[in-house]
Amino acid sequence: QTNTTLPELAAALLERDDFVICGHVSPDGDCIGSQLGLMHALRSLGKRAVCLLAKDEPIDVRLAFLPGADELAPAATYAGPASTFVAVDVPMRDRMNSAAARLLDACDFSVTVDHHAFDERMSDLAYVDPDTAATTMLVWELAGLMGAERGAELATCCYTGLVTDTGRFQYQNTDAAALAAGAAMVEAGADPAAVARHIFQNRSLPSVRLEALAVERMRFGAGGAYALSWVNRADFEDTGAVKADAEPIIDALRSLRGVRVACMLRDQGDSVRGSFRAKDGTDVAALARTMGGGGHKAAAGFTLPGSMDAAVERVSALLSDALDTGERGA
Ligand code: 5GP
Ligand code: MN
Ligand code: MN
Numbered sequence: 001q002t003n004t005t006l007p008e009l010a011a012a013l014l015e016r017d018d019f020v021i022c023g024h025v026s027p028d029g030d031c032i033g034s035q036l037g038l039m040h041a042l043r044s045l046g047k048r049a050v051c052l053l054a055k056d057e058p059i060d061v062r063l064a065f066l067p068g069a070d071e072l073a074p075a076a077t078y079a080g081p082a083s084t085f086v087a088v089d090v091p092m093r094d095r096m097n098s099a100a101a102r103l104l105d106a107c108d109f110s111v112t113v114d115h116h117a118f119d120e121r122m123s124d125l126a127y128v129d130p131d132t133a134a135t136t137m138l139v140w141e142l143a144g145l146m147g148a149e150r151g152a153e154l155a156t157c158c159y160t161g162l163v164t165d166t167g168r169f170q171y172q173n174t175d176a177a178a179l180a181a182g183a184a185m186v187e188a189g190a191d192p193a194a195v196a197r198h199i200f201q202n203r204s205l206p207s208v209r210l211e212a213l214a215v216e217r218m219r220f221g222a223g224g225a226y227a228l229s230w231v232n233r234a235d236f237e238d239t240g241a242v243k244a245d246a247e248p249i250i251d252a253l254r255s256l257r258g259v260r261v262a263c264m265l266r267d268q269g270d271s272v273r274g275s276f277r278a279k280d281g282t283d284v285a286a287l288a289r290t291m292g293g294g295g296h297k298a299a300a301g302f303t304l305p306g307s308m309d310a311a312v313e314r315v316s317a318l319l320s321d322a323l324d325t326g327e328r329g330a
Contacts, residue, residue, distance in 0.1 A: 001091070001112075001121040002128045006138065009111060009127050010145035013042070016109065018083040019049040022075060022100045024090035026243070027053065029063060029199065033161030034088035034113070034135040036068040037154050041139065044149035052078050054090070054100040060244035065198045066160060067153040075099040085110040089135040089161075091118035091128065113138050117285075118294065130296070133178040136161030140181060152189025159190035164199060167251070172298045207245035210235055214249045214264065221316055222323035227253040228316060230265035230272075230308055250275050261319060265311050268303075272311035276300045287322055291315075 004012075013019075021038050023031035035051040042049040053059070056074035063069060076099035085107035091114050093101045104110055110123035115138065117130040132138055136158035143150055162182055166174045169182070186192060214229040221228065231246055239245075246266050253262035260280040266273045274291070276284035278298045285300040291314075293302025304311045 001118060001126050003121065004125045004127055006127055006141055007145055009113070009125055010142055012109075012111065012125055013084070013086075013142075014045070014146055016084045017047050018081050019047060019086055020075075020078065020080075020082045020084070020103060020107070021049060021051045021086045021088060022054055022090070022096060022103070023088050024095040025055045025097050026057070027059060027063075028089075028247075029060075029164030030134045030136055030161035031089040032059060032063050032066060032069065032072070033157045033159075033164070034139045035072075036066050037136055037139045037143070037157035037161070038086060038088060038113075039068055039071075040154045040157065041143035041146065041148035041150075044151075044154075045146060048081070050078070050080065052100065052103070054095075054097040056099075058242070058244075060247070061204075062199050062202050062244075063160070066157055068157075075103050078103065082107050083109065085123070087112045087114070087123060088139065089114055089116075091116040091122075092120045093122055113142065116294070116296065133173040133175065134158075134162040134165035136165075137178065137181045140185065150188050155185040155188035155190040156195065159185040159192070160195050160199065163192070163195060168196070168200065173296070203248065204241070204245055206239040206241035207248060209239040210241040210245055211249045211252055213239070215252055218253065219312075219316070220259075221320050224258045225323040226261040226263065226319045227256055227259045228263045228265070228312065228319065229253060230267070230312060232267045232308060233269065250277055253277075254279055261323060263315055263319065265308065265315065267308050270305065272304045272306065272308055274302045274304065274311065274315060276302075282322065287318060290318065 021035045039049040039051050052075040085104045112123040112126035114128045115132045140158045218229040250264040254277045262277045264275045278284045283297045285295045288300035288302040291302040
């Protein structure tokens with residue numbers, strides 16, 4: 001779906017003056033980091049740039065420290081000028097929500113900068129590199145190509161996306177390029193310890209309590225090759241947790257010895273939201289696609305209509321099927 005190069009993309013952006021920058025629903029560190037990073041880069045070039053939330057939802061409070069985060073506003077209520085739409089960390093309309101998609105259609109030029117492998121192309125110009133660990137690495141490079149100021153604000157936003165999407169430089173996408181980019185961002189003023197304090201040493205008590213419930217009801221299958229758990233609506237009420245508080249739980253499951261694939265399910269009322277993480281060569285994006293979802297080979301997600309009980313049964317069967325037979329990966 002890529003139809004341009006980063007230098008070409010940089011040149012196209014330099015020709016324009018008014019930007020709206022959008023990401024995906026339930027924005028993570030890479031999404032918000034890419035949006036705000038690109039905003040700072042464009043503004044340093046004297047351009048108008050605003051960052052919009054695909055959906056009217058609160059961002060993870062742990063990301064609120066990012067410079068410019070206080071300016072984030074929902075796409076649905078945006079009434080300002082928009083001529084160029086930039087989608088970051090999101091490959092398709094489905095992951096953006098209708099308000100953002102309408103804005104995309106209303107703009108006279110659109111651009112995608114992303115690292116999700118996906119067949120659809122929604123923008124005039126798209127640069128998509130699935131081998132890049134984080135979208136913020138592309139934003140960082142793009143900023144350099146545009147001659148933007150690569151100062152501490154941009155560096156902090158980009159480093160945050162990189163450290164979250166690589167799971168603190170632990171996941172399979174961590175390579176020399178990711179570490180080199182991280183080093184460059186730190187040289188430019190990103191503070192790794194400060195970012196880590198904001199993101200990783202900053203969990204809410206309800207989040208840890210929610211994790212305790214999930215760990216308690218954890219299920220294993222395929223001889224311990226997968227771990228599966230879930231959180232219900234009642235769990236959120238009982239602990240006082242909010243949606244973002246559920247996000248770190250899957251790391252507890254994947255950290256277990258012998259576990260090759262971890263799965264967390266979250267009750268959304270009439271549907272169930274699921275996440276997969278793979279520690280071996282299992283392609284969990286392919287598994288997620290069989291349920292209408294997608295993502296990266298080692299980190300993917302999906303949404304299943306129906307009850308939690310039905311989702312647990314379906315996903316257990318799928319994982320047993322995928323992991324029971326044969327040996328696999330590292
Ligand atoms: P998470 O489990 O953190 O929600 O998502 C993990 C990865 O899978 C992210 O890179 C995300 O973009 C992708 N992903 C999550 N849910 C979906 C989905 O429903 N569809 C697609 N195509 N990708 C998803
Ligand atoms: Mn990303
Ligand atoms: Mn993301």
